[in-house]
Amino acid sequence: MKAFTTLKGIVAPMDRANVDTDMIIPKQFLKSIKRTGFGKNLFDELRYLDEGQPDQDCANRPLNENFVLNQSRYQGSNILLARQNFGCGSSREHAPWALDDYGFRCVIAPSYADIFFNNCFKNGILPVILSESDVDLLFKETFATEGYQLEVRLAEQKVVTPDGKEFGFEVDAFRKHCLLNGLDDIGLTLEDADAIKAYEVSRRQEAPWLFDAIQAS
Amino acid sequence: MSGKTLYDKLWDSHLVKQRDDGSALIYIDRQLLHEVTSPQAFDGLRLAKRNPWRIDANLATPDHNVPTTDRSSGVDGIADPVSRIQVKTLDENCDEFGIVEFKMLDHRQGIVHVVGPEQGATLPGMTVVCGDSHTSTHGAFGALAHGIGTSEVEHVLATQCLVQKKMKNMLIRVNGSVGPGVTAKDIVLAIIGKIGTAGGTGYAVEFAGQGISDLSMEGRMTLCNMAIEAGARAGMVAVDQTTIDYVKGRTYAPKGELWEKAVAAWSDLHSDADAKFDAIVELNGADIKPQVTWGTSPEMVTSVDGTVPNPAREHDAVKKEAIERALVYMGLTPDMAITDIKLDRVFIGSCTNSRIEDLRAAAEVVKGRKVAATLKQALVVPGSGLVKAQAEQEGLDKIFVEAGLEWREPGCSMCLAMNADKLGQGEHCASTSNRNFEGRQGFGGRTHLVSPAMAAAAAIAGHFVDVREFLSGDAN
Ligand code: SF4
Numbered sequence: 001m002k003a004f005t006t007l008k009g010i011v012a013p014m015d016r017a018n019v020d021t022d023m024i025i026p027k028q029f030l031k032s033i034k035r036t037g038f039g040k041n042l043f044d045e046l047r048y049l050d051e052g053q054p055d056q057d058c059a060n061r062p063l064n065e066n067f068v069l070n071q072s073r074y075q076g077s078n079i080l081l082a083r084q085n086f087g088c089g090s091s092r093e094h095a096p097w098a099l100d101d102y103g104f105r106c107v108i109a110p111s112y113a114d115i116f117f118n119n120c121f122k123n124g125i126l127p128v129i130l131s132e133s134d135v136d137l138l139f140k141e142t143f144a145t146e147g148y149q150l151e152v153r154l155a156e157q158k159v160v161t162p163d164g165k166e167f168g169f170e171v172d173a174f175r176k177h178c179l180l181n182g183l184d185d186i187g188l189t190l191e192d193a194d195a196i197k198a199y200e201v202s203r204r205q206e207a208p209w210l211f212d213a214i215q216a217s
Numbered sequence: 218m219s220g221k222t223l224y225d226k227l228w229d230s231h232l233v234k235q236r237d238d239g240s241a242l243i244y245i246d247r248q249l250l251h252e253v254t255s256p257q258a259f260d261g262l263r264l265a266k267r268n269p270w271r272i273d274a275n276l277a278t279p280d281h282n283v284p285t286t287d288r289s290s291g292v293d294g295i296a297d298p299v300s301r302i303q304v305k306t307l308d309e310n311c312d313e314f315g316i317v318e319f320k321m322l323d324h325r326q327g328i329v330h331v332v333g334p335e336q337g338a339t340l341p342g343m344t345v346v347c348g349d350s351h352t353s354t355h356g357a358f359g360a361l362a363h364g365i366g367t368s369e370v371e372h373v374l375a376t377q378c379l380v381q382k383k384m385k386n387m388l389i390r391v392n393g394s395v396g397p398g399v400t401a402k403d404i405v406l407a408i409i410g411k412i413g414t415a416g417g418t419g420y421a422v423e424f425a426g427q428g429i430s431d432l433s434m435e436g437r438m439t440l441c442n443m444a445i446e447a448g449a450r451a452g453m454v455a456v457d458q459t460t461i462d463y464v465k466g467r468t469y470a471p472k473g474e475l476w477e478k479a480v481a482a483w484s485d486l487h488s489d490a491d492a493k494f495d496a497i498v499e500l501n502g503a504d505i506k507p508q509v510t511w512g513t514s515p516e517m518v519t520s521v522d523g524t525v526p527n528p529a530r531e532h533d534a535v536k537k538e539a540i541e542r543a544l545v546y547m548g549l550t551p552d553m554a555i556t557d558i559k560l561d562r563v564f565i566g567s568c569t570n571s572r573i574e575d576l577r578a579a580a581e582v583v584k585g586r587k588v589a590a591t592l593k594q595a596l597v598v599p600g601s602g603l604v605k606a607q608a609e610q611e612g613l614d615k616i617f618v619e620a621g622l623e624w625r626e627p628g629c630s631m632c633l634a635m636n637a638d639k640l641g642q643g644e645h646c647a648s649t650s651n652r653n654f655e656g657r658q659g660f661g662g663r664t665h666l667v668s669p670a671m672a673a674a675a676a677i678a679g680h681f682v683d684v685r686e687f688l689s690g691d692a693n
Contacts, residue, residue, distance in 0.1 A: 016538075016539075016542075017535055017539060018414060018415075018514055018539070020514075020652075020654045022652070022654045022655070022656060022657055023654070023655065023656075026656055027633050027634065027635050027657075028635070030253050030281075030635065031253075031282065031297075031299040031300055031302075031303050031635065032299070033256035033257065033260075033302060033303060033306050034257070035257045035260075035367075045655065045656050045660070051660040051661075054299050055299070083535075084415065085414065085415040085418070085448070088414055088415070088448070089350070089652065089654060090349070090350045090364075090652075091254065091348060091349055091350040091352075091364035091365060091366055092253075092254065092366070093254070093257075093348075093366035093367040093368060096366075111415065111418065113415070113418065113448065114418055114419065114448070114450050115350060115363075115364055115365070115366060115450060118365075118366065118369075119366035119368065122366060122368035122369070123368070172238070172239065172240065172382065173238035173239065173240075174236065174238040174239070174240040174380065177238070184265075185368070185372055185380060186265070186267070186371065186372050186375045186376060188380075189242060189372065189375075189376040189378055189380065190375070190376060192233070192234055192242060192378075193376075195233050195234045195242070196233055196242070196244070196270075196376065196377060196378055199233045199244055200244075200377075203230075203244070206482070207342070207479070207482060208475060208478075209340070209470075209471035209475050209476075209478075209479050210246050210340070210343065211273070212273050213247075213273050213274070213338070213469050214272075214273045214274065214275065214276050214317050214338060214469060215273060215317065216317050
């Protein structure tokens, strides 16, 4: 996994609550068996005026000029500012894959859906939670200033504005450690292989029906 | 010390290791796999040269991309090449790693969340995961079940564990029984209408009370299925005799002496009387009427005798804007009666409502009647091959076909329209599925979530009607 330490970049404002995973990446793109290439279809139904198809060249599709990612001032953004309950809906990891492939490494919002929030960490994306009022303020500043940039410092757990305002945020210690060091979760868990085996031995005594269960018939 | 909740008990019995930083390793008893969220996980295993930790903990079946019409040419006959590759990839991965899979032409194939319980692959007291948010369905068995992302699918394949943080406990109690014609679907929609789509975020939710314990296992699955639409990754119901009766005799359920032992262990799968919950929500069963969603989020819901909201009466600016946006997308006008919403299609199916009981409820309504001439299509898609066979044995397929509904092969179908079944732009659909997001059932499609009986009644009338009038026989 890619490490996340400090990120500085242009902020794109996604000013709507309850953005669901169907909106982030519509289902026709879930048919891919790869992890990459979803960026061009991020927010597909909002971004283009026609219905997108997998493997289609998006260069000639009609753009929705009003959509934020299509506005020139937000080109090259890598921080997405969002509203409450961002990422609700399905468990598709294609949502963070699409955000990452587009170039977003950080989302800032007042709240997230649980599964999406979790999936972000697995893909080197930092979902920052700030209060409604702080997020409101950031929206105002983003709209007011073209080229508005934020700096996100994971080690210090801070978001810093261009004029030096700082917003602290909470992050789970284990997830922070994995992100800062770009660690592979599976490798870490396998360090506890003995504990897993010991659990299985005692559990098999208690509940033997849970083991050797699914066999071909 | 206060007692434990059901969730506390399930958590404790699966705790492999508590880490200092507050995270924990939780053991996973069962993983269900389907074609959409697993290919990248199997690829990850191969790349890292890892083997699955425990083959026999996994069960796979393709569901999202399978055609629900003619399957005589097998996987090669799937028209969309991208869908075909995805289904084939699941077959190849399961063959390579030795995982049991009910392939597309197997009579046991179906939607994972229908197949798991039906096979007894989901048992009380288990931890169950799947790369699909509606894994919460399996909580109906007094199991801890939730959806995970693809990285976690790979994690479970490789380690049989997940890294988790304990969630908070929420109790949702439905006091007293619900009235006739009111189903589990209406109960869960009413709950979501009350607490909102983020109301359960961060919680493991236990559903309890008379209105819940009255429900059959099918009903409890419908209820827990939509816990995720209330924001809760996991929903659950305590084990009782209804649970035990359902599980008994299923293919992968324990037999003989082991069965007796298991049943004894399962008797503890309920919250202790003095257990503490972080949040409690209560509803009166008698107050719940058949529900219909009018908007683009499951919380945008009202009773069938209600009206579409008027944004002018909403004072919260964010909510007001959401209502306005939803009304434009849905093509509805403020204050119009729900029963005036005209329909283009009807979909009866999905992991929420495609079990035998759902099909019986729908068949009872359409029996001897005809689908409205104004409807373009009414689909019935059973949740699995076994549900289909059972329905055909009971003659339900004939009732549907005679009434003018189409009878299909099992799969997710129009629930998310990854196969050929979709809504056209601007079309209104009465759907028994679980999500009414923009574009969910097809680009520009307009979804209204309802129970199977309500969908069936809407198919006959061509617009929404209160199914309770139908059941008492005074509908026109
Ligand atoms: S039926 Fe719908 S909600 Fe259920 S698993 Fe299939 S696509 Fe997902």
